[in-house]
Amino acid sequence: MQLSMFFQHLANAISLGSLYSLVAIGYTMVYGILRLINFAHGDLLMLAAYIVYYGRGMFHLPWVPSILLAILLTAAIGIIVERSAYRPLRDSPRTTILISAIGVSFLVENLGLVLFGGRPQPFPLPVFFDSGSAQEIGGVRIENVTFAIPVVTLVLLYVLLHIVHRTKTGMAMRAVAKDFDTARLMGIDVNRIVATTFAIGSALAAVGGIMWGMKFPQINPLMGMMPGMKCFIAAVFGGIGNIQGAVIGGFILGVAEIMIVAFLPSISGYRDAFAFVILIGTLLLRPTGLIGEKVAEKV
Amino acid sequence: MSRHLKRDLVILVCVALVVAWANGDLKDLLGIPGWQSYAVRIINMCAINAVLALSLNLVNGFTGQFSLGHAGFMALGAYTTALLTMDMAAKDRVFFMTPLVEPLRNLTLPFLPALVLAGIVAGLFSLLVGVPALRLRGDYLGIATLGFAEIIRLIIQNVRKVTNGALGLKGIPPVVNLWWTLGSAFVCYLMLRNFLASSYGRAFKSIRENETAAQAMGIDLFKHKLLSFFISSFWAGVGGGLLASLLTTIDPVQFKFPLTFQVLLTVVLGGMGSLSGSIIAAGIVTYLMEFLRVVEETHYWGSITIPGIPGLRMVIFSLALVVVVVWYPKGLMGDRELTVAGIKGVLGRVRQRLRIKGGRPA
Amino acid sequence: MILDIRGMKMQFGGLVAVNDFNLSLEHGELVGLIGPNGAGKTTVFNVITGVYAPTEGAITLEGRDITGMRPDLVTRLGIARTFQNIRLFSRMSVMENILVSLHWRLKSGVFDALTQNGKYRAEEASMQSRAMDLLARVNLDGVADSPAGSLPYGSQRRLEICRALATEPKLLLLDEPAAGMNPAESIELMKFIGRIREEFGLTILLIEHQMRVVMGISERIVVLDHGVIISRGTPREVSRDPRVIEAYLGVEKHA
Numbered sequence: 001m002q003l004s005m006f007f008q009h010l011a012n013a014i015s016l017g018s019l020y021s022l023v024a025i026g027y028t029m030v031y032g033i034l035r036l037i038n039f040a041h042g043d044l045l046m047l048a049a050y051i052v053y054y055g056r057g058m059f060h061l062p063w064v065p066s067i068l069l070a071i072l073l074t075a076a077i078g079i080i081v082e083r084s085a086y087r088p089l090r091d092s093p094r095t096t097i098l099i100s101a102i103g104v105s106f107l108v109e110n111l112g113l114v115l116f117g118g119r120p121q122p123f124p125l126p127v128f129f130d131s132g133s134a135q136e137i138g139g140v141r142i143e144n145v146t147f148a149i150p151v152v153t154l155v156l157l158y159v160l161l162h163i164v165h166r167t168k169t170g171m172a173m174r175a176v177a178k179d180f181d182t183a184r185l186m187g188i189d190v191n192r193i194v195a196t197t198f199a200i201g202s203a204l205a206a207v208g209g210i211m212w213g214m215k216f217p218q219i220n221p222l223m224g225m226m227p228g229m230k231c232f233i234a235a236v237f238g239g240i241g242n243i244q245g246a247v248i249g250g251f252i253l254g255v256a257e258i259m260i261v262a263f264l265p266s267i268s269g270y271r272d273a274f275a276f277v278i279l280i281g282t283l284l285l286r287p288t289g290l291i292g293e294k295v296a297e298k299v
Numbered sequence: 300m301s302r303h304l305k306r307d308l309v310i311l312v313c314v315a316l317v318v319a320w321a322n323g324d325l326k327d328l329l330g331i332p333g334w335q336s337y338a339v340r341i342i343n344m345c346a347i348n349a350v351l352a353l354s355l356n357l358v359n360g361f362t363g364q365f366s367l368g369h370a371g372f373m374a375l376g377a378y379t380t381a382l383l384t385m386d387m388a389a390k391d392r393v394f395f396m397t398p399l400v401e402p403l404r405n406l407t408l409p410f411l412p413a414l415v416l417a418g419i420v421a422g423l424f425s426l427l428v429g430v431p432a433l434r435l436r437g438d439y440l441g442i443a444t445l446g447f448a449e450i451i452r453l454i455i456q457n458v459r460k461v462t463n464g465a466l467g468l469k470g471i472p473p474v475v476n477l478w479w480t481l482g483s484a485f486v487c488y489l490m491l492r493n494f495l496a497s498s499y500g501r502a503f504k505s506i507r508e509n510e511t512a513a514q515a516m517g518i519d520l521f522k523h524k525l526l527s528f529f530i531s532s533f534w535a536g537v538g539g540g541l542l543a544s545l546l547t548t549i550d551p552v553q554f555k556f557p558l559t560f561q562v563l564l565t566v567v568l569g570g571m572g573s574l575s576g577s578i579i580a581a582g583i584v585t586y587l588m589e590f591l592r593v594v595e596e597t598h599y600w601g602s603i604t605i606p607g608i609p610g611l612r613m614v615i616f617s618l619a620l621v622v623v624v625v626w627y628p629k630g631l632m633g634d635r636e637l638t639v640a641g642i643k644g645v646l647g648r649v650r651q652r653l654r655i656k657g658g659r660p661a
Numbered sequence: 662m663i664l665d666i667r668g669m670k671m672q673f674g675g676l677v678a679v680n681d682f683n684l685s686l687e688h689g690e691l692v693g694l695i696g697p698n699g700a701g702k703t704t705v706f707n708v709i710t711g712v713y714a715p716t717e718g719a720i721t722l723e724g725r726d727i728t729g730m731r732p733d734l735v736t737r738l739g740i741a742r743t744f745q746n747i748r749l750f751s752r753m754s755v756m757e758n759i760l761v762s763l764h765w766r767l768k769s770g771v772f773d774a775l776t777q778n779g780k781y782r783a784e785e786a787s788m789q790s791r792a793m794d795l796l797a798r799v800n801l802d803g804v805a806d807s808p809a810g811s812l813p814y815g816s817q818r819r820l821e822i823c824r825a826l827a828t829e830p831k832l833l834l835l836d837e838p839a840a841g842m843n844p845a846e847s848i849e850l851m852k853f854i855g856r857i858r859e860e861f862g863l864t865i866l867l868i869e870h871q872m873r874v875v876m877g878i879s880e881r882i883v884v885l886d887h888g889v890i891i892s893r894g895t896p897r898e899v900s901r902d903p904r905v906i907e908a909y910l911g912v913e914k915h916a
Contacts, residue, residue, distance in 0.1 A: 037438050088625050095365040096628055098438045099567060102367075103620035106560055110617055113610030225556075232442070269457040276446030283439055284431050490775055497774035497781065498764045498788065501753070505761040508750035515710060515744075517736040517765035517828050526771065634752060 007140045009262040010255075015146040015215065017254025018153035022208040023231035024238070024246035025160065026201030032177040032241030033197050035094055039101035040081055042228010043108040044202050045209030048074045049123060049219045050116055052210050056124040063126050071206045078202025079195050087191070105228075112221030120220040123213035145214045152211065156204060157247060163200070164243065173197060177241060226272060230257075233279040239289030248290060253278065306639075307489065314481050317342065339477060341589050346480035347541045349581035350487045352565040353574060354534035357491055359563075360571035360634070361500070362527040363507025365441040368428065369535050369562050371448025374455055374554035375424055376417035376536025377543035378462055381471045382406075383413035384544065389470040396466065397459040410474040414483075414540045421536025422529045424451065429528040433521060436510075445556060456551040467550025468543075475544040483541060484578070487534050492574055494530070503527050507572075557613075564620045568630050576632030584616070591615060662723075663688050663832055663864050664709070664740075669718030671704050671888075678704045679888045682718070686832065691858060691865045693875035693896075696885035697908060702868045703745055705885070706834050709866075710742050711735040722832070737765055741830035743821045745837045745868070751810030755801055755820055758809050759792040762827035792827065798860070799823040799853075815846055819853065826857065832864045839874050851878045872900065872909065884908070 023045060030038045048070045055066030085104045089097045127133070129145040136142075164170035175183040176193045184190045212227065213219050230253060238249025253275060261268045282289060351369065358366045382390075382399075386407045390399050398404070408416070428447040435443055455462045462468075494500050502523050505513040514520050543549050561584070569580030596607040623630060635641070662685050669682040679701040686692055694702050708715045714729030721727065727735055741762075750758050767788075773781040796802040799819050804812060809820060818838055825833060835854065839847040855878055858865055869875045875882065875896070882899045884892040886908040892899050899905055 035438075037442060085621050085625060089628075092628065094437050095441065096624060098365070098441060099563065100621055100624045102560065102563070103617050103624060106557070106613060106617035107621060110610045110613040114608050114614055118609060229445075233446075236442075270453055273450045273453040276450050279446050280431065280443050283435055283443055287435075287439070493777050494771075494775050497777070498760065498767050498769075498785065499771065499774050501757050501761050502764045504753055504757070505750045508752060509748045511712070511732075512744065512748035512750065513761065514732045515736060515742055516762040516824065517733050518761065519733050519765075 004139045005262075007138075008142070009258055011140070011142045011146050013255040013258035014251070015149045015254075016258055017251035018150040019208055019212055019215065019250075020227070020231050020234050020254045021247040021250030022153050022156065022204050022211075023227060024234040024250040025157075025243055026205045027232045028235040028238070028240055028243060028246040029173075029197050029201045031235065033173070033180070033194060034086065034090070034097075036086060036097050037101060037232060038086075038201075039098070039105040039228070040108055041201065041205055042224035042226075042231065043105055043112070044074050044078060044205040044224065045212060045227060046112060046219070046221060046224035047077060047108065048206035048209035049213040049223065050112065050221075052213065053121060053123060053219060067210060070210060071203050074206035074209075075199040075203045078198040078205075082194060082198040087194075105225075109221055109225065116221055118221065120218045123217040123219050125214060125217055129214050145211070149211050149215065152207065153247075156207060157243075160200070160204070160243065169193070169196060230272075230275045233275045233282075237278055237282050237289055239291040242289070242291055245289055245291045310485065314485055317477070317481065341585060342477060343475065343480045343545055344589075345582045345585040346477075346484040347538055347545065348562070348565060348585050349484045349578045350534055350538040350541070351562045352569065352577035352581045353484075353487050353491055354531045354538065355562050356566045356569070356571065356574065356577045357495075357503075357534075358527050358531040359566060360573070360577075361495060361507060362503040362524060363510075364433065364524055364527065365437055366444045366528070366531070367441045367556070367559055367563070368444030368448035368451075370554045370556060370558040371428075371444075371451035372421040372425060372532040372535035373539030373542065373558065374448075374452055374551070375421040376539030377549050377554070378455060378468070378539075379417040379420045379536065380410075380413050380540030381468045381543045381549060382461075383408045383416060384410055384472050384474065385468070385470065386472075389472075393466070393469050394460075394463050397463070399463075400460050403461065410472075410479070410544070414479075414537055417540035418533040418536040421539070422533040425528050425532030426525065429525045433524045433528060445559070448554075448559065449556070452551050452554050455554075462551075465551060467548065469548050471543050471547045471549065473544060473547050475541055480541055480545070483537055487537070488574060488578065491530075495574070499523070499526070504572075561616075564616055567620060568623055570630035570632035570634060572634030573630070573632035573636055575637035576630060576635075579631060579637070587616075588612065662686070664866075665721045666705075666709070667719050667721075669705075669708060669720065670716045671701070671708055671713060672716040677888055679708070679885075682885075682888075682890060684883060684890075686864055686866060689858075689862065689864055690881065691855075691867065691879050693879035693882040694866060694868045694885060695870070695872050695875060695882060698870065700885040701888040702885055703836055704888075706742060706836055706866075706868065709735075709834065710740060733765070736828050736830075739829075739831035740834065741825035741828045741832075742834040743818075743825050743836055743838060745840060747817050747821055749809040749817055749821055749824070752808060754806050755796065755809050755812065756789075756792055756805040758820060758824050759795055759827045760788055762824050763788045763791060765828070795823055795827055799826075799857075814841060815850075818842075818850065822854075822857070826861060830863065832866065833858075835865060835867045837868050837870055839869065839871075847874050851875075854878065872905075876900070 023042065026041050027038060030036055030041070051070035051073055052066050055061040055069055056063070061069070081104055085100045086097055089100055129148070134141050134143045135147065164173060172183070172188045172193050173196070175186070175188060176190055180190065209224070212223070231250065234249035234253045235246045236249070237253060238245030238247070257271060257274055260274060261271055351373070355366070355369050358364050382403055383406065387404060390404055428444065432440060432443045432447060456465055495503070502513070502518050505516070505518060506520060506523060510520060565580045565584045566577055568584065569576030569578070591612045594607065594611045595609050598605040598607070664684070664686040666682055666684045669679060670677065671679040682705060694705065696702050704713070707713045709720055711727070711730045711732040711734070719726060719728045722738055722740065725738065727738060750761060753761070767784065769781040769784050793802060793805065796805055799822070801816060801820055801823060804816070809817065812820060822835065822838065838854070839850050842850060851874065854865065854867070857863065867875055867879065879896060881894065882896050883890055884899055884902070884905050891904045891908060892902040
């Protein structure tokens, strides 16, 4: 294998890893606060892609407004889902909320099928990200979008870490994640913080979905299912509840997946199984993930 | 079985009556063409769904271990049954890309041993899955079993010389009839009911109620969780086998997570921890699935065309699941069972209320 | 000597919950383990019953090493316990709660239970009568078919003790059985504990938060504070120990 081929794959791998990271952050934030696997999170990615698709195609909006619209609407949907399907169950057993989340996920997917149709649609691309536009560096041809994705991810990650560590809302979020009931007693408006968390996570998923559409410009109502699952796995792998962990987990998962397909074509049919193998391995060998904290169980 | 013998016999007679009725005795009476085969089809599906819901309920509802891997074990059962019942000619027709490996190509068994083996294969795989996965709890167990089911499915999709890969299997002998489906549902129900009424069943329920306390009372948690998982997967395999023979065509895509979702929906609707709830819900869900088919089909009334909306059924069902979980988390039956005394009680209360209403001056 | 704990230390991450814990119990003794909240009393129970494997030290039951043994196996060797926050199988009936404790002695196999054959039914019948007998001895036979969660608080405490007795223990560990009871109820409960100790020939280790509850009933008392034994002896000796008084002064105000 040529070195240039390797770099080609590496660029793709980093790009995919960045996408996984963005979506994994939403999972990890929600899990950190509610101990809930938000099954519907991956489907928000699909919704955002379709909002841009219709914004561009049907309403002929310019790029910036349609992207902003997609982010805002997706964040709003995230809040609505929490409000209607999770909040009423906050004191129920955790598996009950998980069943609700699975129900919401299927609801969103099938609503997508009903509203958008099952046929895959071509995702519109801005000129800069057109499939022809690429850069050549030392014989390696890298598409603009492959470059852009990690950059956008890093910028958003910087902003997010700033919010979580430097603002009052961020401090409240960390407090709620640490101890839900005590945070409530300390006068934190827990419901507002949970809603904020869902809004931020959903907005990140929206960005992820839009970039997903630009990288793989065919969208369909079930497109969020597999990425959603894998990003949750990335979050567990990195250490659930930990933002940096989700990013690292996402990167490792994305890179490993591309490299396996590239260098071990004989097992590429198991590409989607790979993530689950990582999940099961992590849960059994190191359930706290790469950089998670140990939580002792109270008896 | 003496304690329940009378009731079991009554159920058995009822089952036989339904079979006889649906097998055609009423066909001429009603005189609706095509009606009979439609009814038979629905009853077949009801029975298979009842087997699937009962078996998932054993793990999720009675033992309190949240498994989302049912589709994987169904796939194993379906493929086992298919490969063991198809004859060599049928297999050669299907395996034209990659030939089937030798002992399997020649091997054809009658339906009953094939179905039992389907359950055993699924059960053995459940031990492989359960030994690592059942150390986990709650949502992590759910997501891990989901992962294992997906891995099983991908293996089936990739081991072409055994499963014919993504092309799937066609021409599976349609052996299944009402006797098989209702018979399996009956045996499954009987077995689970006996078992749950036994000391083992109490051990399962104690694990659901409080793992720490159950272990402190001398219950070997791992052994009992694995046992529950094994029995559940055995019946998932049998259910998958029945389904394969009913549909005569299977492929790996059928056994994705949405299949588990449908069974989970049935269990939640019927009530986690109620066998009769699962059976009733299987009937309701199957019937609605068929009934709501109309909304997805295009209708032509003279010059008017009403377009069908594909996917609407699943919208209704997933919405139903969320509504049930949020507002009626106990489902139809909670963890109670439908008993003759219970029905009498309800009827009595209704009658009393009617009497009070009737007796009141207007 | 029935139980012997030597040099036990239990550490969670950086937190040392119990340190250098030594305790021997003689057959038939009733020993009180007292101390303020968070002193590490329940941790001691959890280590004895195998919920946690100790960081250091060894635990022997009648000369047999049970350090870090799985909880269900420890139970089978003859140690039963109750929990500070009642952990009944609340959706199961009172009778079923007791029957669960008899399960580990079951000789019928899975197949016998599936077919409900004669062997199983005979064994089930003897389990039922044994459970009923136990319930009668704690005055709960009248509510055998009620869900355990529907019992009044005091009865739930008694049921939990009865459920532990059903495993046929030699040593019974009771974790704050009088928690949430008024003084009269507490005295009633302590009488009850004294009675079952006689009837079943038990050795009992009893955790209690309030000292006066165990005063009348224990032969010996061990006082734990911040994970370390600060005093031990007869109730009279312990209650006069200035270290105990000091450890308790701050706590009694809250309690």
